[in-house]
Amino acid sequence: MSTRVGRDPYLQSSTSLGNRLARACWGVVWLLLCRVSPRPLHAWRGLVLRIFGARLGPHCHVYPAASIWAPWNLSCEDAVCIADGAVVYNPRPVHLGSHAVVSQQAFLCGAGHDIDDAAFPMVCQPIHIGAYAWIGARATVCAGVTVGEGAVLGLGGVATRDLQAWTVYAGVPARALRQRRRQAPQQRPRAA
Numbered sequence: 001m002s003t004r005v006g007r008d009p010y011l012q013s014s015t016s017l018g019n020r021l022a023r024a025c026w027g028v029v030w031l032l033l034c035r036v037s038p039r040p041l042h043a044w045r046g047l048v049l050r051i052f053g054a055r056l057g058p059h060c061h062v063y064p065a066a067s068i069w070a071p072w073n074l075s076c077e078d079a080v081c082i083a084d085g086a087v088v089y090n091p092r093p094v095h096l097g098s099h100a101v102v103s104q105q106a107f108l109c110g111a112g113h114d115i116d117d118a119a120f121p122m123v124c125q126p127i128h129i130g131a132y133a134w135i136g137a138r139a140t141v142c143a144g145v146t147v148g149e150g151a152v153l154g155l156g157g158v159a160t161r162d163l164q165a166w167t168v169y170a171g172v173p174a175r176a177l178r179q180r181r182r183q184a185p186q187q188r189p190r191a192a
Contacts, residue, residue, distance in 0.1 A: 009119030015091070019070075026052050026071060037064050049074070056080070057098070073110075076100075077131065092124040097131030097149065107140045130165065150180055 013020065029052070034045045042061045050056060053072030060076050065084035068074055073090040076082075077098040085105040088094055092110050102108065111124040125144035132150040135141060139153045147153065148165030157174040166180045 009121075012119075014122035022072075023070060030068075035064050039063060069110075090127070091122070092143075093126045094129075095126070096129045097133065099132045100129045101134045102129070103135060103137040103139070105138045106135045107138075108135070109140060110143050112143055133163075150182060152180055 015023075029048065034048050037044055042063075045062050045064065046054075046056050046060055049062060049068070049071045054068075055075040056062075057076055057078035057080070059079045061079075061081045062068070063082065063084040063086075066082045066086045066088070068082070068088045068090070070090050073093045074088060074096075075093065076096045077100075079099045080096045081101045082088065082096075083102060083104045083106070086102045087105075087107045087109075088102070089108060090110045094108055094110060096102070108127050108129075110127050111122050113120050114123050123143070127141055127143065128146040129135065129141070130147055130149035130151065133147045134152045135147070136153055136155045136157065138155060139157045139159070141147060141153065141159045145159050145162055147159065147163045148167070150166040151163040152168045153159050153163060153174055154168065154170035154177075156172070157170045158172045159169065160173045163169050163174065164176065166182055168177045168180050169175060170177055
């Protein structure tokens with residue numbers, strides 16, 4: 001049974017041609033200019049991200065093996081870290097608060113599909129990660145989830161619902177384990 005591409009909604013793209021072209025250009029630039037850059041060159045990668053529309057505060061560390069789907073939908077406050085292997089799939093805005101950490105191979109998944117619609121359309125929602133929150137290695141934050149200030153999502157955890165501030169979560173789906181102690185940020189001594 002053969003169907004024409006124009007009639008089969010499964011074969012239709014979920015994004016515009018302009019979006020696909022912008023992401024193709026972004027992918028080539030990241031691969032050639034950032035993916036091969038030495039790990040300490042955070043300012044360089046930050047500059048390239050800003051050129052493509054990312055809003056980054058000072059002292060952000062985006063590592064070379066991180067994957068950001070649409071930098072124009074990324075906003076980070078100061079001192080944010082996106083580690084090697086982390087994936088930020090952001091067809092809608094993703095916001096990372098001050099001092100938030102997205103660890104190795106973590107996945108911020110900003111979209112899925114409507115499984116009850118025969119056309120299987122993409123469903124996108126923003127993600128908000130609060131200040132001082134930590135998304136552990138191989139953990140996943142699903143579309144539409146807000147991770148509260150200071151919350152921790154442990155190794156391999158899956159956040160399908162909002163995570164409360166200053167609470168430690170783990171598991172699939174993530175469950176609250178305990179409260180996290182609130183601490184004032186440490187002041188670094190000035191170099192002499």
